[in-house]
Amino acid sequence: MRIDILTLFPEMCKALMNESIIGRARKKGYMQMCFHQLRDYARDKHKRVDDCPFGGGQGMLLKPEPIALAIETLSEHLGKKPHIIYMSPKGSILNQEKVKELSCKENILIICGHYEGIDERIIEKYVDEEISVGDFVLTGGEMPAMILADSVSRMVKGVLAEEACFSDESHFSGLLEHPQYTRPAEFMGMKVPEVLVSGDHKKVEIWKREEALKRTASFRPDMLKKAKLTKKDIAYLEKEGFSV
Numbered sequence: 001m002r003i004d005i006l007t008l009f010p011e012m013c014k015a016l017m018n019e020s021i022i023g024r025a026r027k028k029g030y031m032q033m034c035f036h037q038l039r040d041y042a043r044d045k046h047k048r049v050d051d052c053p054f055g056g057g058q059g060m061l062l063k064p065e066p067i068a069l070a071i072e073t074l075s076e077h078l079g080k081k082p083h084i085i086y087m088s089p090k091g092s093i094l095n096q097e098k099v100k101e102l103s104c105k106e107n108i109l110i111i112c113g114h115y116e117g118i119d120e121r122i123i124e125k126y127v128d129e130e131i132s133v134g135d136f137v138l139t140g141g142e143m144p145a146m147i148l149a150d151s152v153s154r155m156v157k158g159v160l161a162e163e164a165c166f167s168d169e170s171h172f173s174g175l176l177e178h179p180q181y182t183r184p185a186e187f188m189g190m191k192v193p194e195v196l197v198s199g200d201h202k203k204v205e206i207w208k209r210e211e212a213l214k215r216t217a218s219f220r221p222d223m224l225k226k227a228k229l230t231k232k233d234i235a236y237l238e239k240e241g242f243s244v
Contacts, residue, residue, distance in 0.1 A: 001031045001032070001103070001105070001106060001107075001108075001152075001153075001156050002031070002032040002033070002034070002078075002082075002106070002107050002108070003031070003032070003033045003034075003107075003108045003109075003110065003149050003152065003153065004033075004034045004035075004036060004074055004082060004107070004108070004109045004110070005033070005034070005035050005036065005109075005110045005112065005145055005149065006036045006038055006067065006070050006071075006109060006110070006111045006112060007035065007036070007037070007038060007112040007141070007142055007145065008037070008038050008039065008049070008112070008114050008140070009112075009140070009142050010035035010036065010037050012142055013035050013142055013145065013146060014035050016146050017033055017035075017146065017149065017150075021154065021159065021160065022149075022150060022153050022154070022159070025153065025156070025158065025159040028158070030156055030157070030158035030159050031153055031156045031159060033149065033153070036070055036074070038062070038066050038067065038070065039066070040070075041065075041066040041067070041069040041070040041073070042063075042065075042066045043065065043066075043069075048063070049062055049063055049066045050062055050063060050114075050115055051063050053116060057116070058116075059115050059116035060115040060116060061115060061116050061117060061118065061119060062113065062114060062115065062117065062118040062119065063119060064118070064119035064121050064122050067111065067118060067119075067122050067126075068122060068125075068126070071084065071109065071126050074109060078107055080107070081126075082107035082108055082109040083102075083105045083107065083108050083109070083128050084108075084109045084111065084126050084127050084128050085102075085108060085109070085110050085111065085127070085128065085129055085130070085131055085148065086110075086111045086113065086118065086122075086123060086127045086129075086130045086131075086141075087110060087111065087112060087113060087130075087131060087132070087133075087141035087144040087145050087148065088113065088117070088130040088131070088132060088141075089132050089135070089136075089137055090130060090132065091129070091130030091131040091132040092129070092130070092131060092132065093131075093132055093133075093134065093135075094131050094132065094133050094147070094148060094151070096151075098131070099148075099151045099152055099155060100155060102148075102152045103152050103155035103156060108152070110141075110145045110148060110149065111127070111141070112140060112141030112142050112144075112145045113140065113141040114139075114140040114141065131144075131148060132144070133147050133148070173212075173227070173228075174223060174226055174227035174228060175212040175213060175215075175216045175223065175224075175227055176212060176215045176216045176219060176220055176223070177212060177215075178207070178208040178209075178211035178212045178215065179211055179215070181193070181196060185197060193207065195207045209233070210236055213229075213233055213236060213237055214237075214240055214242075217237055217240070217242040217244075218242075221242075224237075224244060229244065
């Protein structure tokens with residue numbers, strides 16, 4: 001898989017994506033990530049990429065020409081148009097289902113907006129979908145783009161050591177993850193649940209499922225509506241006093 005990021009701050013993005021799991025995965029060749037400086041595609045000598053919006057208003061807007069040239073250049077290099085995402089507060093909220101869907105794409109280009117955003121004509125002509133990471137406003141699209149790139153990258157085969165590393169965690173199965181503990185078995189008078197040190201793997205799996213159900217019902221009951229629940233799950237939740 002290849003992810004391209006079009007941004008005014010490629011070094012900021014590189015610094016984050018060169019570290020930890022994603023950095024190691026890139027070095028090993030499990031996935032490719034490239035960062036493109038938008039100013040490299042500006043045609044004037046000052047490398048200007050923004051201008052005042054028509055109709056007035058505060059702030060500046062990213063011009064369409066540099067973005068279009070960047071997209072056309074990358075598409076020619078790849079031999080086809082990549083799946084283009086614009087990080088936007090008016091986009092659909094990112095969730096794990098969307099992450100799984102995007103991880104199956106061969107090529108993704110993420111456009112990072114800045115100032116007051118980008119010219120609408122770029123969205124109409126090139127953008128396949130707009131994605132938001134939440135109902136709040138940031139100074140630019142770089143951090144949302146990194147969140148999207150990180151979440152998608154870790155789904156690529158080989159990036160994580162085992163599938164269980166992500167398939168057991170919050171949101172992947174439609175539920176929040178169960179509580180987790182490590183050594184020491186007792187800390188400040190608080191003990192690890194007895195079942196986790198019992199050695200009974202079947203009981204441990206039942207405990208994990210029940211705790212995930214209980215935690216989701218307590219903190220994110222909205223997720224239960226979409227989760228795939230068994231009759232046993234529903235019976236447990238009702239016994240615990242949760243309505244399903």
